[in-house]
Amino acid sequence: MPQGPVAVRVTNSAAIGNSWFVNEATGKDSNAGNAVSPFASLAAAQAAAVANNNDVVYLSGSCHLSAPLLWAKNGVSLVGLASPSDNDRARISVAAGLTQTQVTALAPLVDVTAQGCSFVNIGTFYGFNGVLTPPTAPICWVENGGRNLYSNVQFLGGGDALMAALAAMRSITIAGSGENLFVGCTFGLDTVVRATNANATMELLAGTPRNTIRNSVFQALVSDAADCHLKVGAGGMDRYLLLDGVTFFNAVDSTGTAMSAAILADAAAGGSIILTPTCISIGATAIATTGPVYGAAGAAGATTWGIGLKLT
Numbered sequence: 001m002p003q004g005p006v007a008v009r010v011t012n013s014a015a016i017g018n019s020w021f022v023n024e025a026t027g028k029d030s031n032a033g034n035a036v037s038p039f040a041s042l043a044a045a046q047a048a049a050v051a052n053n054n055d056v057v058y059l060s061g062s063c064h065l066s067a068p069l070l071w072a073k074n075g076v077s078l079v080g081l082a083s084p085s086d087n088d089r090a091r092i093s094v095a096a097g098l099t100q101t102q103v104t105a106l107a108p109l110v111d112v113t114a115q116g117c118s119f120v121n122i123g124t125f126y127g128f129n130g131v132l133t134p135p136t137a138p139i140c141w142v143e144n145g146g147r148n149l150y151s152n153v154q155f156l157g158g159g160d161a162l163m164a165a166l167a168a169m170r171s172i173t174i175a176g177s178g179e180n181l182f183v184g185c186t187f188g189l190d191t192v193v194r195a196t197n198a199n200a201t202m203e204l205l206a207g208t209p210r211n212t213i214r215n216s217v218f219q220a221l222v223s224d225a226a227d228c229h230l231k232v233g234a235g236g237m238d239r240y241l242l243l244d245g246v247t248f249f250n251a252v253d254s255t256g257t258a259m260s261a262a263i264l265a266d267a268a269a270g271g272s273i274i275l276t277p278t279c280i281s282i283g284a285t286a287i288a289t290t291g292p293v294y295g296a297a298g299a300a301g302a303t304t305w306g307i308g309l310k311l312t
Contacts, residue, residue, distance in 0.1 A: 127159020146177030237271030250283025265291025
């Protein structure tokens, strides 16, 4: 009896699991998903991948979505095959020509519920060209899985003026079991003005514990001083968020408005936000004015190694 196309597993000895390839321009979802016969969509690669098998999905070029991408299989990684420069990564963005119904349903752009995954050299862009009404909760990337690695990933939410003006706009939210590591990542846009309603680039939700962000940039261009880079509400943390070598940049010298604070943390956030001495903030009146936010202070001595100074 004739059968439909069957995805073929390609062994990757370095990753131990299978290798799956996606190229929207040259591939088809009915293909085998290998390097010479790639899938056209990330959804097809995610469906073919085997959970907890160290499978790797390799993305070439851009992938345009008309529905949210759900990354739900543990231990399946996503790697972009492009230059790791700031705006040349393999990219996930919004498809052209969507109806208002599709736009309303396209929230978030990416929803990660899996654990033990690596996301490497990937860019995202979440915007609808300011033509159609954006979703009421326009979040570019939702991290709900935990224990994942993000290396050289862009989270570019608020990609048009209508979206950037919404109070619920976020480039990323983090919940789940936490314990994620972000290295060399970029959060937010500094080319679209965030105006009218206060919003945040990143928000920690639901007591997420022990996330670490290293050598990364938060960027924004705001006209509302109440906007912020990082928001943590009551009970939004468990234990700590470590910011190591992080730059908070708001383009205040390019017609922007200074933020009142780069970080908005509730006094009952549930953990400590820790900034190492290599962190810097530009375009905000204060790094933080409330909440458990600490920076390094004091010199190393015979019995001390510096102290954590509460910045609020």
